[in-house]
Amino acid sequence: MVSAVGVLLAAKGTVSIMVERCKACGFCVEFCPTKVLALSSAFNSKGYHPPHLVAAEKCSGCDLCGMYCPDFAIFGYRFAAGKADAAAEVDDAS
Amino acid sequence: MQADPRGVLTGVHFLDGDHACCEGALAAGARFAAGYPITPSTEVVERFASRVPLVGGIFIQMEDELAASIAIQGAVWGGAKAFTVTSGPGFSLMMEHLGYAIMTETPCVFVNVQRGGPSTGLPTLPAQADMMQARWGSHGDYEIIALCPNSPQECFDLTIRAFNFAERYRVPVLLMMDEVVGHMTEKVIIPKAAEIEVEPRRHTHKSAADYLPYGTNGDKVPEIAHAGEGYRFHMTGLTHDERGYPNMNASTQDKLVRRLQQKITDAAKDIQLYEEDGIENADVVVVSYGITSRVAQRAIELARAKGRRVGKFRLITAWPFPHARITELAARVKAFVVPELNMGQMVREVERAAGGKAKTIAVAHAGGGVHLPQTILAAIEEAVR
Amino acid sequence: MSAPNVVNPVEPFLRSDRMPHIWCPGCGIGTTVNCFTRALIDSKVDLDRLALISGIGCTGRVAGYVKLDSFHTTHGRAIPFATGMKLANPKLNVVVYSGDGDLSAIGGNHLIHAARRNVDIKVICVNNLVYAMTGGQSAPTTPGKAITSTMPYGSYEPSFNLPHLVDAAGAVYVARWTTFHVRQLARSMAEAFQKKGFCFIEVLSPCPTLYQRRNKMGDGLDTMKYYKEKSKIRHGAPTPEVGLTLNGEIVVGKFVDRDRPDYRELLHAQMSETLGERYIDETELVCS
Numbered sequence: 001m002v003s004a005v006g007v008l009l010a011a012k013g014t015v016s017i018m019v020e021r022c023k024a025c026g027f028c029v030e031f032c033p034t035k036v037l038a039l040s041s042a043f044n045s046k047g048y049h050p051p052h053l054v055a056a057e058k059c060s061g062c063d064l065c066g067m068y069c070p071d072f073a074i075f076g077y078r079f080a081a082g083k084a085d086a087a088a089e090v091d092d093a094s
Numbered sequence: 095m096q097a098d099p100r101g102v103l104t105g106v107h108f109l110d111g112d113h114a115c116c117e118g119a120l121a122a123g124a125r126f127a128a129g130y131p132i133t134p135s136t137e138v139v140e141r142f143a144s145r146v147p148l149v150g151g152i153f154i155q156m157e158d159e160l161a162a163s164i165a166i167q168g169a170v171w172g173g174a175k176a177f178t179v180t181s182g183p184g185f186s187l188m189m190e191h192l193g194y195a196i197m198t199e200t201p202c203v204f205v206n207v208q209r210g211g212p213s214t215g216l217p218t219l220p221a222q223a224d225m226m227q228a229r230w231g232s233h234g235d236y237e238i239i240a241l242c243p244n245s246p247q248e249c250f251d252l253t254i255r256a257f258n259f260a261e262r263y264r265v266p267v268l269l270m271m272d273e274v275v276g277h278m279t280e281k282v283i284i285p286k287a288a289e290i291e292v293e294p295r296r297h298t299h300k301s302a303a304d305y306l307p308y309g310t311n312g313d314k315v316p317e318i319a320h321a322g323e324g325y326r327f328h329m330t331g332l333t334h335d336e337r338g339y340p341n342m343n344a345s346t347q348d349k350l351v352r353r354l355q356q357k358i359t360d361a362a363k364d365i366q367l368y369e370e371d372g373i374e375n376a377d378v379v380v381v382s383y384g385i386t387s388r389v390a391q392r393a394i395e396l397a398r399a400k401g402r403r404v405g406k407f408r409l410i411t412a413w414p415f416p417h418a419r420i421t422e423l424a425a426r427v428k429a430f431v432v433p434e435l436n437m438g439q440m441v442r443e444v445e446r447a448a449g450g451k452a453k454t455i456a457v458a459h460a461g462g463g464v465h466l467p468q469t470i471l472a473a474i475e476e477a478v479r
Numbered sequence: 480m481s482a483p484n485v486v487n488p489v490e491p492f493l494r495s496d497r498m499p500h501i502w503c504p505g506c507g508i509g510t511t512v513n514c515f516t517r518a519l520i521d522s523k524v525d526l527d528r529l530a531l532i533s534g535i536g537c538t539g540r541v542a543g544y545v546k547l548d549s550f551h552t553t554h555g556r557a558i559p560f561a562t563g564m565k566l567a568n569p570k571l572n573v574v575v576y577s578g579d580g581d582l583s584a585i586g587g588n589h590l591i592h593a594a595r596r597n598v599d600i601k602v603i604c605v606n607n608l609v610y611a612m613t614g615g616q617s618a619p620t621t622p623g624k625a626i627t628s629t630m631p632y633g634s635y636e637p638s639f640n641l642p643h644l645v646d647a648a649g650a651v652y653v654a655r656w657t658t659f660h661v662r663q664l665a666r667s668m669a670e671a672f673q674k675k676g677f678c679f680i681e682v683l684s685p686c687p688t689l690y691q692r693r694n695k696m697g698d699g700l701d702t703m704k705y706y707k708e709k710s711k712i713r714h715g716a717p718t719p720e721v722g723l724t725l726n727g728e729i730v731v732g733k734f735v736d737r738d739r740p741d742y743r744e745l746l747h748a749q750m751s752e753t754l755g756e757r758y759i760d761e762t763e764l765v766c767s
Contacts, residue, residue, distance in 0.1 A: 016485065023504035026700040031659075048504070066487060067517065067661040070502060070509030070699075075487040095767070100759075125764040126567055128559075147750050150761030152566050157592040161559035164552065168532075168563030171550065172571065173765030176563070194553050295766055320765070321548040321564060322571045324527040328494070328543055330551035339497060340543060340551075 013061015013078040015053065021073035022050035028065035028074050034058040037065065095294050097121050097254075099287035101149050106283050111249040111276040112137035115205060115269065116145065118253025119177050121290055124203070125151030126176040128165035130158055130184060133217040134273040135207035138179040159184040163191035167200045171329070173320045175257060175295075177203035181273075182211045185224055185231070193232035195266035196354065197331050199308070199316060201295070203256045205269040207276040208384075208435075210461040220273035221461030222384055223436035228268050229413050235351050237358035239365055240268040240413040242383040246280045252410070258293035259365060263357055264315050270412060272435065274385040274464060302326065307338040308350075314357035358414060367410035368419070372398070376405030378477045379423055381432045381444050383409035385464055390433055393470035402478055412440060420447035429477035433457035433470045453477060489516045492526075494546050501540060505699020507658030507684030508538055511605055512545070514661055515576070518668030529572045530564055532557045534581035537612045537686075538605040541576045555585030558593045561600045567764045569599070569743055572672060579606040579681075580618040583639050587619070594648035594677045599741040601671045601678045604641060607686035608723075615689030622725040626693045640722040641681050646735050651676035653718065653735035657683040659706035660731060667733060676741045683729060696726070 015037070022044060028051055029037045036059045040052040051074065053059065059076065066075030101120035109117070116138045119127070125146065129139035143153040151174075156162040159180055166176035180188060185206045195202055208224050210216025224231075228240045239259050243252045249271060256267040298305050298317035307327040308316045319325040332340040333347045358365065372394075373379065382390040387408045397404045405427070409416070420430070420443075429452050432441035438456045445454040457473045459465055489512065502508050519526065526547060533542035535554035542549040552560045557575045565573045575582075582590055582604050593600065609627055610616040617627040619639045626633055642653045652674050656664040664682060671678035685691055685702035696702060706729065713721075714732040721730040740748065750758040 016487070021499055025505040025698075027505075027510070027703060030700055030703065063488070064661070066489070067513045067665070068510055068658075069513065070506055070658075071499065072487060072489050072493060072509060072513070075489070077485045123766050125761065125766070126563065128563060147754060147758055150759035151764055152746070154562070154566065156559060156562075157588050160556060161562075161589055161592070164556045165559045165563035165566075168550075168560035168565075169567035169764065170563075172530075172564040172567030173763060174567040175766045176567070190553055191556070320568075321530040321550075322528050322568055323548075326527070326546050326548055328549045328551070330543060331553060332551065339494075 010057045011059050011079070013076055014056065014059050015065060015074055015076045017050060017074045019044045019050040019073070021071045022048055023071050024048040024050065025070060027068040027070065031068050032065055033062065034060060095292055097287040097290035097292045098123055102287040102290060103284050104286050106281065108279055109246050109282045110137070110279045111243065111246040111271055112207065113141050114246040114249040114282045115253050115271065116141040117282070117284060118250040119203070119257070120145060120149060121250070121284065122175065122254045122257035123292055124175045124177050124257065125149070126166065126169040126174040127153045127178065128156045128162040128169070128176070129153070129179050130156055130162050132181045132184045134209055134276050135179045135181045135205065138205060138207070159187040160191065163188040163204070164194065166202050167191065167195055167198070170200050170202050171321050177205065179205040179207070181207050181209045182215060182224055183213070185227065189232045192266055193234060193236070194331050196232065196236045196238070198329050199264040200266065201260035201264050202266050203253070203260055203269060204266055205271065207271040207273060209273050216462050218273065219462045220385060220464065221435045222272055222386065223439065223461055225270065225412060225434070225436065225439040228270055235355065237355045238268060238413050239263070239265060239358065239411070240270050241367070242270045242409055242412050243275055244384050244387045244408070245275065246278060246282050249275065250282050250284060254290065254292065258291070261293040261295055262315070263361060264296065264318065265358065270384070272384045306336045308334060309336040310353070314353050314360060362414055365411055366414060366416045368416055369406070369408040369410060371406040373405040373407065373423065375403050377403045377428045378474055379405040379407050379427050379430050380470065380474065381407045381409065381430050381440070382434070383412055383440065386433050386435055389465045389467055390470055392467040393474060396467060396471050397474045402474060404474055409440065415440070415443045415447070417443070417447045420444055421449060424448035424451040427452050429453035429455055431455045431457060431470065431473045431477050433459070433465050433473070435459045435461050435464065488520065489513050492516045492519070492545055492547070494544055497544055500544055502537060503688045505685055505687040505702070506537070507607070507682070507699065508541065508605055510658040510661065511603065511664065511682050511684065512541060514665040515603065515668055517665040518672060521665065522669040522672040524572055524672050528570055529574065531574050531576055532561045532564070533575070534577040534586060535612070536578040536581045536610065537607070538576065538578035539581060555581055556589065557581070558586060558589040558600070558602070562593055562598050565598060565600055566743070569762060573600045575600055575602045577604065578611070579604055579608065579620040579641070580610040583619045583641060583644070590645065591648040594645045594650040594679070596742045597649055597651060597676045597739055599675055599677070599743065602680070603668065604679065604681045605684050606641065606681050607684045607690060609686055609690045611686045611689055615686070615693060620723070622723055624725050625690070627690070638723065640718065642721050642734050643718040645679040646718040649677065650679045650735060651737050651739055652678035654733040655681040655683070655721065655731050657706035657710055657729060657731060658685065659703050659710065676739065
């Protein structure tokens with residue numbers, strides 16, 4: 001399930017999440033400099049609430065979330081110059 | 095393959111066993127040793143420390159035997175042939191890492207120049223009381239190879255054998271010397287390098303994509319790769335599968351433990367070295383090893399001079415024990431006489447193998463000296479009665 | 480559509496077939512691995528010439544998860560294994576990645592001797608203040624009054640100040656960060672990879688399941704917030720002054736960065752001086 005398209009002309013980047021690896025520690029949510037993430041109400045198969053983008057337009061793709069994530073479940077990336085990406089990539093299967 | 099001439103001190107020498115062992119290691123291609131001083135083994139590494147900078151290699155005196163016994167394994171995985179040297183108390187400390195070498199299939203040599211024990215015991219006097227420890231000293235199930243030289247010449251020869259077995263079967267091999275053999279000085283002939291057969295490391299030729307660190311192609315011994323060659327393999331002391339990944343369940347355990355044992359037991363004929371003399375019509379067979387075999391030789395001569403039919407069976411390989419041969423002999427002889435510098439260790443194997451078909455007479459000695467030939471002779475006389 | 484070719488920078492370094500790992504929610508070890516990965520990329524280390532050696536414990540499991548030549552050795556003995564490996568093949572970049580109990584208790588002797596010798600290895604010590612894998616027993620780093628499974632009424636043992644210990648033993652690079660300081664940690668690791676000699680980086684990490692839980696300190700995130708709030712960056716701080724206390728201030732930074740000849744340089748110099756032409760300096764001891 002891919003999250004809805006937001007107004008992304010301002011976003012410099014986005015995140016990619018492997019929901020099945022997430023253990024909802026909350027590091028990414030807390031330490032994102034622009035507070036683009038929050039734990040979702042959805043569950044992965046282990047019962048954890050993975051994060052999702054709540055302010056996608058503010059994502060710079062700095063990958064601080066990726067640096068913090070102890071489960072290697074999320075990373076951020078910058079868009080190639082001039083291109084806007086449609087949505088955060090959320091990989092349910094992995 | 096031939097020995098590297100740079101490590102071979104060709105010639106006729108007058109050396110003690112410790113020194114001859116060092117020369118054997120160099121001839122076998124050992125270029126790294128780590129050790130910790132402990133009487134009566136220290137001379138092995140002292141000589142190595144003097145010799146190896148002139149040959150091309152490193153000796154490091156580590157802070158304890160725990161460090162020494164694993165530093166050599168790091169060196170092996172870095173590409174070298176390596177060994178360590180110790181005696182009783184150090185041997186005890188090295189047990190965990192002996193097990194690590196067994197589990198990870200690290201080819202290396204551990205030398206134990208046995209002395210009186212238990213504990214600090216008799217640092218400068220002989221015993222042969224670590225023989226069962228050699229077999230069972232580390233925790234868990236495993237097979238081990240242990241060789242027993244009885245002369246400085248054999249210290250040279252069997253050290254090379256030890257390295258060769260280590261490479262062939264990817265195991266740590268024990269060289270079980272004793273203080274007398276280690277400190278006795280005798281003629282040692284070191285041949286030309288071209289005449290010394292050295293086993294090469296069983297390095298894989300597979301590509302990184304195809305290589306499995308603990309995969310075997312029918313054969314029970316995996317091919318090795320070293321760190322830094324692009325194989326990006328993982329090695330662990332945990333029970334592991336062919337990829338080297340921890341896989342901790344009963345079925346992986348069964349597969350692994352059996353293979354580790356079978357790679358040795360399947361090769362028993364290659365590994366079990368022994369010397370027999372006068373066995374054919376013997377009433378009594380004297381089973382001995384190490385320095386005791388030298389004394390036993392005299393006792394056997396004295397007994398034969400009295401008309402006794404005495405056979406000699408000298409263990410060169412103590413482990414794996416030549417069970418089948420002893421069982422065979424047990425069917426034909428009256429008794430085995432087993433003198434050892436301990437209170438009865440290898441004699442238990444003889445007794446087990448004899449299966450009650452022949453008497454087994456231990457000639458114990460708590461250590462600190464060697465038997466008198468007369469003591470062994472008395473046991474032979476008792477046995478023929 | 481999303482960019483399908485974008486990969487997590489850490490992923491190529493992982494044995495993905497072994498994910499998910501065993502570490503608990505909120506444990507910081509995985510975070511240190513991200514920093515390690517980043518440091519490897521930034522310092523352009525040749526990954527085929529890198530060996531990662533670990534001991535036993537939660538941090539010791541790092542070896543099994545990274546796609547490098549990795550060696551999961553015995554408890555406390557990663558450093559002597561690393562010493563042997565580095566001496567046999569000095570072209571390898573040898574990293575020891577292990578925990579506080581493994582490195583400073585059972586491994587303490589080897590830690591100080593490798594520092595004394597200035598063996599050219601990089602030691603990353605993830606310090607969660609307990610023996611985590613075995614259930615949260617006391618470690619030499621457990622702060623006074625903390626509750627552990629073997630000190631159920633509160634610890635009364637003075638604890639090690641690891642930077643001070645390795646500094647005094649002779650380490651040429653000593654730094655401490657926490658798992659909050661991801662960028663600085665990655666930078667320190669990269670510096671260590673470029674530096675010759677014995678380098679030691681301590682990383683404070685949460686153990687929410689055991690240490691934090693028993694001491695009612697919240698979860699991993701609470702601990703990270705504590706790190707953020709109570710850490711003080713003091714580069715060059717004298718190491719005797721950087722000891723840790725229960726819930727106290729955490730001095731972080733690069734404390735020691737000095738130069739002295741490493742073990743191999745010392746060996747070579749001495750042998751050359753004494754033996755001259757007769758000294759055979761075999762760089763790699765690789766057998767055929």
